[in-house]
Amino acid sequence: MASVFQPIPPRPAPVRTTGYVAWARANLFGDWRSTTTTIVLALVALWLLPGMAQWAIFQAVFHPSLESCQAARGTGACWAVVAEKYRYIILGRYPYDEQWRPVVATLLLMGLLGVSCTRRFWRPWLVPLWIAVLAGYFVLMAGGVLGLSKVTTDLWGGLPLTIMLATLGIVLAFPLAVLVALGRRSKLPAIRTMCIVYVELVRGVPLISVLFMASFLFPLFMPVGKSPDVLLRVLVGITLFAAAYLAESVRGGLQAVPKGQVEAAATLGLTYWQTQRKIVLPQALAMVVPAVMNNFIAIFKDTSLVTIVSLYELTGSLGLALNADADWRPYKLEGYFFIAAIYFAFCFAMSRYSLWIEKQVSVSRTR
Amino acid sequence: MTGRPPPRRRGWSWRSQAFRGLVYQVLAAAVIGLALWFLAHNTVENMRARGIQSGFGFLLQPAGFDIGESVIPYDALEQNWKAFLVGVLNTLRVAVVGIVMATLLGTLLGIGRFSRNAIVRGLCYGYVELFRNIPVLLQLLVWYLFFTDVLPPISEPLSVGGAFFLSKAGFSFPVPVWGLGQALAAAGAALCVPIAWAYRRWAIRQFELTAKARSTFWAPIAIVIAGSFAGWIAGGAPTAWNYPVAGAFTMEGGASATPEFLGVLLGLVLYTAAFIAEVVRAGIASVAHGQVEAAGSLGLSRGQTMRLVILPQALRVIIPPMTSQYLNLTKNSSLAVAIGYPDVVSIATTALNNTGRAVECIAIIMLVYLITSLSTAGFMNWYNARAAIKER
Numbered sequence: 001m002a003s004v005f006q007p008i009p010p011r012p013a014p015v016r017t018t019g020y021v022a023w024a025r026a027n028l029f030g031d032w033r034s035t036t037t038t039i040v041l042a043l044v045a046l047w048l049l050p051g052m053a054q055w056a057i058f059q060a061v062f063h064p065s066l067e068s069c070q071a072a073r074g075t076g077a078c079w080a081v082v083a084e085k086y087r088y089i090i091l092g093r094y095p096y097d098e099q100w101r102p103v104v105a106t107l108l109l110m111g112l113l114g115v116s117c118t119r120r121f122w123r124p125w126l127v128p129l130w131i132a133v134l135a136g137y138f139v140l141m142a143g144g145v146l147g148l149s150k151v152t153t154d155l156w157g158g159l160p161l162t163i164m165l166a167t168l169g170i171v172l173a174f175p176l177a178v179l180v181a182l183g184r185r186s187k188l189p190a191i192r193t194m195c196i197v198y199v200e201l202v203r204g205v206p207l208i209s210v211l212f213m214a215s216f217l218f219p220l221f222m223p224v225g226k227s228p229d230v231l232l233r234v235l236v237g238i239t240l241f242a243a244a245y246l247a248e249s250v251r252g253g254l255q256a257v258p259k260g261q262v263e264a265a266a267t268l269g270l271t272y273w274q275t276q277r278k279i280v281l282p283q284a285l286a287m288v289v290p291a292v293m294n295n296f297i298a299i300f301k302d303t304s305l306v307t308i309v310s311l312y313e314l315t316g317s318l319g320l321a322l323n324a325d326a327d328w329r330p331y332k333l334e335g336y337f338f339i340a341a342i343y344f345a346f347c348f349a350m351s352r353y354s355l356w357i358e359k360q361v362s363v364s365r366t367r
Numbered sequence: 368m369t370g371r372p373p374p375r376r377r378g379w380s381w382r383s384q385a386f387r388g389l390v391y392q393v394l395a396a397a398v399i400g401l402a403l404w405f406l407a408h409n410t411v412e413n414m415r416a417r418g419i420q421s422g423f424g425f426l427l428q429p430a431g432f433d434i435g436e437s438v439i440p441y442d443a444l445e446q447n448w449k450a451f452l453v454g455v456l457n458t459l460r461v462a463v464v465g466i467v468m469a470t471l472l473g474t475l476l477g478i479g480r481f482s483r484n485a486i487v488r489g490l491c492y493g494y495v496e497l498f499r500n501i502p503v504l505l506q507l508l509v510w511y512l513f514f515t516d517v518l519p520p521i522s523e524p525l526s527v528g529g530a531f532f533l534s535k536a537g538f539s540f541p542v543p544v545w546g547l548g549q550a551l552a553a554a555g556a557a558l559c560v561p562i563a564w565a566y567r568r569w570a571i572r573q574f575e576l577t578a579k580a581r582s583t584f585w586a587p588i589a590i591v592i593a594g595s596f597a598g599w600i601a602g603g604a605p606t607a608w609n610y611p612v613a614g615a616f617t618m619e620g621g622a623s624a625t626p627e628f629l630g631v632l633l634g635l636v637l638y639t640a641a642f643i644a645e646v647v648r649a650g651i652a653s654v655a656h657g658q659v660e661a662a663g664s665l666g667l668s669r670g671q672t673m674r675l676v677i678l679p680q681a682l683r684v685i686i687p688p689m690t691s692q693y694l695n696l697t698k699n700s701s702l703a704v705a706i707g708y709p710d711v712v713s714i715a716t717t718a719l720n721n722t723g724r725a726v727e728c729i730a731i732i733m734l735v736y737l738i739t740s741l742s743t744a745g746f747m748n749w750y751n752a753r754a755a756i757k758e759r
Contacts, residue, residue, distance in 0.1 A: 023485075027483070027484065027485035028484065028485055028486065030483045030484070031483070034483050034484045037482075037484045037486070037487060038484060038486055041486050041487070041490075042486075187388070188388045188391060188392050189392070190392035190393075190395060190396050191391070191392055191395050194395065194396075194399060201737070203694075203740070204733075204736060204737040204740040204741060205698070205732070205733045205736045205737060205740075206698035206699070206701040206702075206712075206736055207698075208701045208702065208704065208712060209701065209712070209729060209732045209733050209736065212712075212716070212729050212732070213729055216719070216725040216729065217410075217725060217726060217729060219413070220409065220410045220413045220414065220725070220726070221406045221409050221410055222409055222413075223409055223412075224409070224412050224413055224416050297500070301500075301501075301502040301503070302502070304502040304504045304505060305504055305702070307504075307705075308504075308702075308704065308705055315502070315504060315505055315508070330516075332512055332516070333509070333512055333513070333516070333517065336505065336508060336509045336512065337509075339505065340501045340505055340509070343500065343501050343502055343505065344497070344500045344501055347499075347500035347501070348496065348500050351496075351500070
């Protein structure tokens, strides 16, 4: 009896695990709970999104005309307020004819920040470049030389002030923070105590009380009849405040450096400062990049508080631009959304950069 | 035979590390001391030159200003210290409510980052990135503007079921009429807390002795609720509620929260929740994945794995950064001054403008926050020591 070859039926093709359909099956319709969530959220989106899109885009007024804004009140956003007031919001009370100066100065400063953030330019000549650009920034902003008319600091405002306060706050606070962090781990009891008292005192009080102090008390601290400029006082306040937080972040890195590293450095005959500069700090700072970048973002956001002591940076200059103008004041919400978008753009960029730099400094640890 | 240790050279030599350390410390202390003396001396000179009075005596003088909202009775004739007390209580009120709400919201958002549903994950991620990248002051201002500008006027409030009202006057809600029944219910609950605690101790000990699991969470809560319910029945089971009614200019009856309070609260809660979500996410991510697989092989469900295996281990990582978020929320509540909520900073600035005592008023602000910060940190350190890993 001859057996006839009977092929068994072919197995079904394996379930696809790549592609949009498979992704959706795993991530949107995994089980009944996930499916229900997806459907409910989709319904909520269908219910909310059209109204929001109508308000923000389709019914919104974009060209600066007060009449169309008043007509669209309640149904559409009035982005016209931004189109009408953007110079005042971004540049504050700086004299109108001279406003090219803060624009150029801020572009210079942002260019410098961009250069400093690029690996190719991490060279010693970056330090003189910083000094030159900062000097250029203040010459442009303050004037009084090179035929530029003098502009007092109380007229500075808007985004240039925000960026300058954040940049200088960070640049001045960081070296101070490293010193304080080293001092807090020092074996000398007097120095350690002073650093602990400073850090805990500053971290225990809100920034606004430090700014009040800069605004009301610093004039009393100086010799009779001499009072530094309010901008300088606030900058000192922000620096001292930020340094305490940065110092704690840096200290975390110092603690994570293995003791053997310091002992090995001592065996080689390195002095204290050589050990810190060549052995401890390079390892410690590489470890705390995420925390330090978070501190930097916090400083940038905290500059918005100086509006409470009458320095009109971005948040304050929006108030200046709209509070005095009864016609446009009703559209303050749109103005707030505009500056919120500016803050978001800066902070988000900083946090993305933080991820990149984290990858750069951890190269030595990944094999 | 052991040799004597070499004689210690006691020379005041520059080569001696101890000597150099001493010199550095003396130098540093002298510099700091001189700087402080310089500042204090200038302050005294300046105050004399400008005729500024000093001292805390003004605390006993009449304040002379009204305060928008207060948890204790207060009017403008009271003394300054009472005004400061009102401010401190207002700060604590917004901080405590804010911490509780931010913890709940932040924990949900943090756990949501691990959802199986991609939309939930994306929404939680988007929320965190959006809210933590915008300054909290700006968020407070936006919420305050929302409450005072966008919401309908008091004559036509948004209403839910005729009991909850939302309008430019704030948020109004019904409260039970306080009477004998409510007092007895509160007393019953208070009485049952020690009983519930004792039961929990006993249940844990029984579990350790006999390995027979008893409820250590729901049963104590049930005991407290039962005590409260018994008190309520004993008081005659009162069901009267005090409903808010829209008047011509204010909401009458019920309880209400002012737009200032709501603005500060909402701004702080939404901002801090974004940070807490990141703290919770990092804590959960820090638990090794093998733990989850081991729990799965023991047959624990997803919820049990989260509750019994992941969270207890994640808590150790979560607590220290969570403490600093609580402190940040408390300190950020000082921004209330920007929208006119009468917290301690805004009371102090009013008193400063009235009396001119800048040094004293700012010292009070700093002292209040220092005490709050240090006590919160102390409590959280105690809790941290409890939750910390128990090793040999």
